[in-house]
Amino acid sequence: MEFTDKHVMGLKDLLYRMADDLLILGHRNSEWTGLGPILEEDIAFSSMAQDKIGQSLALYEILHELGESEPDTVAFTRNAAQFHSCHLVELPIGEYDFSLVRHFFFDHQSALRMDMLVETVVEPLQMVARKFRGEIKYHTMHADLWLKQLANGTEEAKIRMQQSINETFPYALGMFENSLYETELIESGIFPGEAHLKDTWLQVVTEKLNAYGYSLPDIDQVIPVNGGRNGLHTEYLQPLLDEMTEVFSIDPSADW
Numbered sequence: 001m002e003f004t005d006k007h008v009m010g011l012k013d014l015l016y017r018m019a020d021d022l023l024i025l026g027h028r029n030s031e032w033t034g035l036g037p038i039l040e041e042d043i044a045f046s047s048m049a050q051d052k053i054g055q056s057l058a059l060y061e062i063l064h065e066l067g068e069s070e071p072d073t074v075a076f077t078r079n080a081a082q083f084h085s086c087h088l089v090e091l092p093i094g095e096y097d098f099s100l101v102r103h104f105f106f107d108h109q110s111a112l113r114m115d116m117l118v119e120t121v122v123e124p125l126q127m128v129a130r131k132f133r134g135e136i137k138y139h140t141m142h143a144d145l146w147l148k149q150l151a152n153g154t155e156e157a158k159i160r161m162q163q164s165i166n167e168t169f170p171y172a173l174g175m176f177e178n179s180l181y182e183t184e185l186i187e188s189g190i191f192p193g194e195a196h197l198k199d200t201w202l203q204v205v206t207e208k209l210n211a212y213g214y215s216l217p218d219i220d221q222v223i224p225v226n227g228g229r230n231g232l233h234t235e236y237l238q239p240l241l242d243e244m245t246e247v248f249s250i251d252p253s254a255d256w
Contacts, residue, residue: 008066015060018059024090027049044142080237082231086229087226087228104143105168117129147214152213158213
């Protein structure tokens with residue numbers, strides 16, 4: 001199938017969503033370095049944060065091949081309104097229960113998205129999906145382990161985790177905000193669509209949470225927190241970008 005301008009625009013939008021989510025959440029999770037509850041967890045969260053930033057670089061490189069600016073320029077010179085990240089990844093790290101629940105929701109979405117993109121007709125994206133889905137599998141295993149352990153811990157731990165699940169769920173649904181190019185992405189074989197991904201994700205996380213003894217809020221009663229895909233962001237994104245770009249602003253030739 002020959003791609004039209006709308007197909008290319010849809011592909012770029014998809015790539016920006018994925019890359020921006022990974023870049024922002026990678027930096028957010030790196031804020032736990034030195035603060036983790038135990039040394040092994042400190043190292044694990046830092047390592048996964050680094051993985052996400054590396055994954056974002058690979059996606060920005062595909063965007064560069066499609067005519068967008070170089071990865072450093074794209075990552076470090078845009079303002080908040082130019083980012084396509086969802087609100088979930090922008091929120092401060094909060095307490096560890098919130099960061100774990102965000103980790104669980106986001107990484108299962110990321111793993112399923114990569115699984116779907118293994119079948120994409122866009123060869124560079126297919127190669128990236130094949131490369132990173134094994135890496136992301138270990139991220140989901142880490143999240144699953146901690147949610148299960150805390151469910152079997154103290155009553156306070158289980159209550160706090162359930163509260164975080166309830167509070168984070170509307171933000172998690174914002175990961176699946178429809179693109180303006182959903183039809184083009186689906187019909188071209190680039191991506192099966194956000195609605196399909198959301199339904200698959202809901203089935204996976206519902207089964208896992210129920211098995212651990214948690215529950216999801218009734219989705220019919222939850223209003224997704226959308227807007228991030230279209231440049232409407234939380235008050236927390238621009239200060240994070242200012243912090244992220246401090247070195248680049250001083251010396252744009254520095255490596256990241």
